[in-house]
Amino acid sequence: MIIGSHVSMSGKEMLLGSVKEALSYQANTFMFYTGAPQNTARKPIEQLRADEAKVLMKENGIDINNVVVHAPYIINLANTTKPETFELAVSFLKQEIERCKALEMTKLVLHPGAHVGAGSQIGLDRIVEGLNEATKNCGNVKIALETMAGKGSECGRSFDEIKYIIDHVDNNDCLGVCLDTCHLHDAGYDLAKFDVDFDLVSGRYVIDAKSIMGIFSLDLSKPIDLNIHAESNVEEILGILKPYII
Secondary structure (H helix, E strand, O other): OOOEEEOOOOOOOHHHHHHHHHHHOOOOEEEEOOOOOOOOOOOOHHHOOHHHHHHHHHHOOOOHHHOEEEOOOOOOOOOOOOHHHHHHHHHHHHHHHHHHHHHOOOEEEEOOOEOOOOOHHHHHHHHHHHHHHHOOOOOOOEEEEEOOOOOOOEOOOOHHHHHHHHHHOOOHHHEEEEOOHHHHHHOOOOOOOOOOEEEEEEOOEEEEOOOHHHHHOOOOOOOOEEEEEOOOOHHHHHHHHHHHOO
16 A cells, blocks of 8 residues: 655755655655745755655655655646736746656646636636646656645536546646545545445544545544444445454
């Protein structure tokens, strides 16, 4: 199993510190931003301690090809109302691709963008335009379009919208998909395998086991009880869940 989480990259240790944080969780991969996600401030690659980070990853069995970079939120390729916002998005996405290359990272997760009132189709076409420009020299970097929840004017809130983008980008070999299960659930996709209810119980807290955000609110380092509310097929359900129960 390949499993990890988002980790910070800051302070004196930078990417080396990111690897150490991932290892402290017993993870074998991780995701990070190359700088603050809210702005364009970026340190030179030479200051990120990337070589030391790569050595530590190799020593601990972390495959660099499984490590994920997340593009900053300020990139909005869907904006048609402010040309300067679109131009910044394209320019900065190009820079992030180059930073990934320099760090030898091959996966870059990207929020497709928000149409800010212009309409979904206009926003989708603008994203295609931006990606056509930004991916002219993506090398071995794969841009993973993240599925969105559909809040506000977000584009990429359905599989059809993600498919439209991929189908219409010229260099779509460098595109992929990041399936954000929380966003998919919020967008209305039913991700539940079973038609019965499950509760996770930790101390005095009871959480709907089908709630991604609810699960994240629990301390997973402590014992958790699973309550299954089913009148039949309990043995079948337990058989499927057995590999995940300690």
